[in-house]
Amino acid sequence: xxxxxxxxxxxxxxxxxxxxxxxxxxxxxxxxxxxxxxxxxxxxxxxxxxxxxxxxxxxxxxxxxxxxxxxxxxxxxxxxxxxxxxxxxxxxxxxxxxxxxxxxxxxxxxxxxxxxxxx
DNA sequence: TGCTTGACATAAT
DNA sequence: CATTATGCCAAGC
Numbered sequence: 719x720x721x722x723x724x725x726x727x728x729x730x731x732x733x734x735x736x737x738x739x740x741x742x743x744x745x746x747x748x749x750x751x752x753x754x755x756x757x758x759x760x761x762x763x764x765x766x767x768x769x770x771x772x773x774x775x776x777x778x779x780x781x782x783x784x785x786x787x788x789x790x791x792x793x794x795x796x797x798x799x800x801x802x803x804x805x806x807x808x809x810x811x812x813x814x815x816x817x818x819x820x821x822x823x824x825x826x827x828x829x830x831x832x833x834x835x836x837x
Numbered sequence: 838t839g840c841t842t843g844a845c846a847t848a849a850t
Numbered sequence: 851c852a853t854t855a856t857g858c859c860a861a862g863c
Binding site (some may be wrong): 726754756757758759760763764766767 | 857
Binding site (some may be wrong): 745790 | 843844845846847
């Protein structure tokens with residue numbers, strides 16, 4: 719099967735579906751979990767390709783800055799922000815979420831000093 | 838069929 | 851901390 723098949727999108731959607739309410743994940747994080755390390759842009763592209771009545775919580779995916787990415791259509795980001803606020807995700811005055819607080823933590827962590835992510 | 842843009846990320850300045 | 855530059859892959863034209 720061609721690696722550039724729609725399956726790539728499905729994989730991304732599967733990861734996004736795992737994000738619990740009240741938590742958010744970055745594009746890069748989703749990409750890595752989807753098996754596409756470094757291809758954060760494709761995640762954003764996949765989100766853009768999502769249909770309207772989708773069950774995928776696309777609004778829980780934000781950029782590494784902790785802010786909702788700007789879209790081609792003005793006002794769209796506000797919708798995403800509203801959905802997140804409804805789930806309990808708070809935004810600061812700069813329109814950024816407390817990543818260190820609402821960041822989704824996939825899988826158990828190696829407790830202890832591991833509070834650090836590979837760079 | 839080839840160039841440009843993009844719901845990004847990271848390093849450098 | 852913001853701004854700039856480069857890399858990645860896919861979709862649009």
